[in-house]
């Protein structure tokens with residue numbers, strides 16, 4: 001199918017069907033029935049099996065007519081692709097549609113106090129309760145963005161301690177609203193509370209909620225992580241509701257306000273390169289040759305990163321295998337954010353530390369300074385990205401590992417060392 005055929009067909013459908021007076025769920029159910037809500041998903045699962053580039057044409061038309069589109073967030077961007085790749089038909093049948101209608105929201109329960117970079121070393125345990133079809137889960141998760149809103153969690157837990165660490169992990173769809181799950185918000189240094197610690201104390205999950213095979217959770221987790229970067233792009237691109245009036249639009253506005261609340265500071269975390277020229281001109285610092293050089297360096301880095309990302313996307317749309325751009329992009333975004341924070345500090349001077357109404361840009365500059373460090377941690381730290389680039393792209397020798405081949409129960413861990 002050509003782009004113009006898709007455009008014509010979706011446009012005609014939207015003109016005949018978009019009705020802002022429906023409830024959000026009623027409208028999204030219509031989208032799901034038509035296949036236009038998730039055009040890149042298979043036809044059997046509410047989609048039209050279109051390639052990514054044609055999916056973008058559908059989004060453009062939804063935006064053009066001012067209709068509400070599918071939800072943005074980890075359900076659509078992380079969970080759905082993982083389910084489509086690894087989930088059983090029973091799970092796809094049960095979980096995909098409420099993700100598409102926005103009725104189910106999700107969070108990611110991967111990181112733990114002792115396992116972030118070394119995610120495969122996680123120690124949350126899930127044990128099958130004998131005589132039942134349920135696993136009992138005990139452990140603690142950390143940094144869990146949006147866990148305070150979520151109805152389901154993508155949970156990684158250890159189900160086998162007698163095999164090496166990567167082979168004993170299982171991936172579950174965990175219901176969050178149950179007595180064994182306690183979610184506590186964590187306050188960050190920029191004042192927001194986007195993430196949580198999640199205590200799992202006798203939480204229960206049915207064996208039908210295993211995504212992939214028991215013990216194969218690491219492979220499934222890699223599928224989720226491969227989509228993580230696209231999630232931030234999607235949130236930035238689609239985290240706004242259409243203008244206009246109507247029940248579906250109002251409910252979408254409320255949904256987006258909830259969804260975006262943990263991500264409010266994400267533009268500041270990326271360094272706000274967009275503000276640099278405006279600030280340099282407004283403060284007169286544009287005339288300072290040293291600051292001008294730093295600005296030029298920032299804009300060159302930022303443009304090169306943007307074009308590299310576009311090249312990667314163009315290759316992906318043509319069905320070419322992923323090149324080194326994916327691994328480089330994450331590291332480059334940290335460098336851009338850090339340089340942007342430096343340039344904002346040169347421009348604003350000591351006042352960059354001020355917050356409150358009479359501070360530079362109502363405290364936005366200060367917020368940049370205390371949010372940028374998250375860029376080099378979230379979704380894999382800079383050091384881990386460098387390891388990936390050196391091992392997988394440059395084919396340098398692998399980092400020495402002492403724990404990948406022995407049964408996980410025999411691997412020394414901090415808890416054992418301190419007791």
Ligand SMILES: Cc1cc2nc3c(=O)[nH]c(=O)nc-3n(C[C@H](O)[C@H](O)[C@H](O)COP(=O)(O)OP(=O)(O)OC[C@H]3O[C@@H](n4cnc5c(N)ncnc54)[C@H](O)[C@@H]3O)c2cc1C
Nearest residue numbers: 108109110111116117143144145374377378379380381383
């Ligand atoms: C904004 C944000 C949102 C997040 N959202 C989520 C979420 O929703 N769900 C979730 O599960 N997690 C989430 N995380 C957690 C994130 O994935 C982890 O913080 C990250 O993987 C790093 O793990 P850690 O914090 O345990 O640091 P550690 O792994 O303890 O690392 C500490 C330091 O040691 C370095 N280091 C570790 N191993 C190596 C190595 N092999 N070689 C060289 N250096 C090394 C690291 O680079 C780092 O500097 C989020 C984090 C942030 C900042």
